[in-house]
Amino acid sequence: MNASFRRELRRIALPVTLQYLLQSSFSVIDQVMIGQLGTVSVAAIGIAASFVGLYNTLVFSVAGAASIIMAQSTAKGDARQSGQAFYTSLAAMSALAVMCAAACIASPTRIMGLYSTDPATIAAAAPYIRIYALGFIPQVVENIIAVYLRCTDAAKVPLYAGIAAAVANTALNFVLIFGTPVTPALGVRGAAWASTASQCVACVGVLWYFARRRNAGRPRAHDSKAHENTQWGLTPALYRTRSELAMFGSVLAPMVAGDFLWQLGNNVYVSVYGHLSTDSMAAMTLINPMTTLVFGALAGLAQAALLMVGRKLGAGDENGAYATARRLLRDGFVAAIVIAGAVVALRGAYVRIFQVDDSVRAITQQILVVFAIMFPLRVANMIMSSGVLRSGGKTGYIMAVSLLGTWCVGVPLALLSGFAWHWSVVGVYAMISQEETAKTLISLPLFRSRRWMKRL
Template identity: 40%
Template sequence: MVEKRFLKEVMNISIPVALQSMLQSSFSMIDQVMVGQLGDQSVAAVEIASKPGFIYAFLISAISTITAIMTSQYIGKNNREAEEKTLCINLLVMFIVGSCFLLAFSIFRDSFISLFSNDHPVEQRGIQYLQVIVLTFIPLGICNILSVPLRCHNHSMWPLYIGIFTALVNTFFNFCLIFGHFGAPALGVQGAAIASVISQMVGAFLTLVCVYKLYGRINISLGLDREGYQQYFKMLLPVAFSECLWAVGQSVNTYVYGHMGTNELAGMSLTGAIQGLTIGALSGLAQAAGILTGKRLGRNEYDEAYSESIRICVFGFIGSVVLSLMIVLLRSSYVGVFQVSASAKSIGEKILLVFAFLMPAKVLNMILGGGVIRSGGKTKYIMMIDILGTWFIGVPLAVFTGLFLKLSIVWVYLILSQEEMVRLLLTAYMFRSRKWMNTIS
């Protein structure tokens, strides 16, 4: 009976989250296929111009993680007042971060794009895309932060329905604005950015409506005491710092790929959507692990939290192996959809093979590091592991093998990705030590 209840709780959280993530990735794939009809340069331009949003998304993910830690534990304690304060504080932090990103990449967009490519058409299209896509930052943050309490209160289907609708909106406006259908102007990559802005604003509005339906009127308050704010920033800063450094590290990798050639960058770009789709299929397990473990820790049920975390990891490992085999079998069909050069297609196909090999380690790192260990609020442990993996292993290997040894991009990707193996060893050791277990006040 207990086992059935646990499985039901995992499914109720993980399946809607996974479906929403897969949905977003599948429509990103549609975006990529649409932009891919414009050629290698357009694909490469969008890959570069998406990097600020990529970094921002990971910072928002960090704030969402803290929102989930605090909300799930306060639900376990039945403390509605603290729950509402948590929501208000994290929304404020998101607005500050989003505004800073919007301002910075509006002012310095030309300089930023020129860092990654010397190909003039790529630079021009990247600038066109970036000057519009920055407007998605605030609505994206609203959707991410406010979806957390919906999931914590067992309404995971609401964000999923919103995701379905906004993805359809995005695809429709992509079709209109990229190619000029239904009387709309053909704006190319800039049209794709405008479609993203429209869909994110629609998603933010619908999420606000759902939160109002859940809570009614929220008591707007930032009134934590000094100890409360200290505890909050002790949790937030390590997560935000590690997520930001990881995302910047990935941008350094893109810098390396971009200076290896436009074909290489385009080939790598082709794999982004399928990587997001498959990882997204199991991302719900990380959310479920964080929320359910947080509730257990809020009730001081440490042994149950530990044993349930192990079971979720087993689910993740099995799922990752199945999806890896599917990638291996379907990789040629996937890259064949894109209207890019044969060289870019060949590179994309080989990179997908490497990704399939590494996927189980990536998924376990996501569940343990992104969900379980952070649920106790001891976020500095994962920060240290992430910094070590990204900046002492991944980035140096990318620069050395790509810019100095000038190996092929497939070998560069394989070698730098060994950071996942190192990260998994360290994360597993930390998990077994149980030092991460903590109940926040």
């Protein structure tokens, strides 16, 4: 049991973790390099990243709904259900990408004005988000293909594509942000162009592999099953009947609503930081590379929980699913404690990377201590909501947890501490972090009750 558990965990979690870190490196590399340009540029990247995060949440929610269904359907060998989840999700994500890209291209200044009152910060962020939006379409194609590849034990392919994209992003950042003897320095706009080009690289990588394998597995015309691609168990189809759409909607709607409202709450937090001061917004932006990397180190556990627990539920092994979920939660919590200690120890060296005012560095160090204290609870909630509870398709539970934690605890405390009590950004962040405590208190009873277990 232990050996097989560890093998499966490594096979799923390690490639996903590395790919997550590589995908996250787009924004991390942007922020580290932009950190050399001063406080205003750092704050601009921060408010732009908040809107991108809202968009990403919607995209990842649709992909997450697809992964729940595909994890169980691949375990059952149901090629039609896998294909319906894949192609319906791809269509929905593409429509969403087009709408959000159009908004960013048409009204970037108005969108960025929601997050800050500083004209200089808004002026720097608007061209960044306009250019970055050009990568929305390749991003959704890469994401849905990556989800399916993980469900079919081909998780290394998105990883390799991510490596190529990260290398391209880093090289292009150096060239476009700072310039060369023969090219101009584009600053914030250069970071956006580099990220957009890198998204295209990742998309081309997984799309090429996916198309190649699909064509290689296509039956010959004389085959009695020529209408299906049995190589990967993925039948080209969409959800069409009322019962099919109802099943997909029952998984998707609560997930999208919960994740969107949670991310919308995060956007409220950013707006509060931005209205406190530019230094506060810059400090909150500076913690992002560190927090992204440490979350990325454990991101694979959430995806492993979704797939490993989902497969056991698909096979009808509820006891095995519960035992697997408990082990993943325990391992994640212990690992988070170790990583939190490293964050506190390295915070001084970390802030010296950035060319910002000393006051911004001091605030950033204090925020990182608060983050480290709450990090184990954040990881437990990530594994619980993004992995365990989703594996059974009970996405309504996740929506309830997100709404209660964010909108009944986090947002009220953010508004009170920021605008009524006039606390510093460190105090505001500490209050906002209490949403994690609330989510844990809600999630644990749900987990222990086993009511989240459902075979789709």
